[in-house]
Amino acid sequence: MSRYTVLIDGKAGAYGVIFPDLPGCTAMGKTIDEALNNAIESLRQWVEIVSAKGKPVPDPRSPDAIRADERFAEDFAAGATLGSVTLVRKLGRTVKANLSLDSGILAEIDATAGRLGISRSAMVERLAEKRLPEFT
The missing domain is CATH 3.30.160.250 (Double Stranded RNA Binding Domain)
Structure with missing residues (x-):
């Protein structure tokens, strides 16, 4: 980056x-x-x-x-x-990744993704895209 x-x-x-x-x-x-x-x-x-x-x-x-x-x-x-x-x-190139997350956080990601009608992967990508610049 x-x-x-x-x-x-x-x-x-x-x-x-x-x-x-x-x-x-x-x-x-x-x-x-x-x-x-x-x-x-x-x-x-x-x-x-x-x-x-x-x-x-x-x-x-x-x-x-x-x-x-x-x-x-x-x-x-x-x-x-x-x-x-x-x-x-x-x-524009999707890459498979294996992540280990706290079960409570994963449940919230899944619930939010469900409400938005998107996949877990799409939800994690949105979160990272929005917040990643704050940590660099």
């Missing part, structure tokens, strides 16, 4: 996220958390589009490198802060 450094700016009710390493990749939200969550999907879609065109995806730079980049000096002077967004790619 790759972690991209982002610039976050805005004010209460209107926040924006830009990816300095990925031209045109942006996200917005009413809160910083919402903007960052939207940025996860923006990042994934940006990478899918660029990859589908056969173009290379730039490697992420460190926060220090972004902060030292003169192109963003005005953003920082205006109060922009740094954040991080993890790229979790969907490769």
Whole structure:
């Protein structure tokens, strides 16, 4: 997984996220958390589009490198802060995995999957896709 450094700016009710390493990749939200969550999907879609065109995806730079980049000096002077967004790619290839889970947790996964009309595997994938970026 790759972690991209982002610039976050805005004010209460209107926040924006830009990816300095990925031209045109942006996200917005009413809160910083919402903007960052939207940025996860923006990042994934940006990478899918660029990859589908056969173009290379730039490697992420460190926060220090972004902060030292003169192109963003005005953003920082205006109060922009740094954040991080993890790229979790969907490769379209299913792989079988054997997992050991607590029986109570597995029962809740199965119950929730049942209510949503999806499989256990689809439920685990949804949970991982949503929460994995928080742990990297």
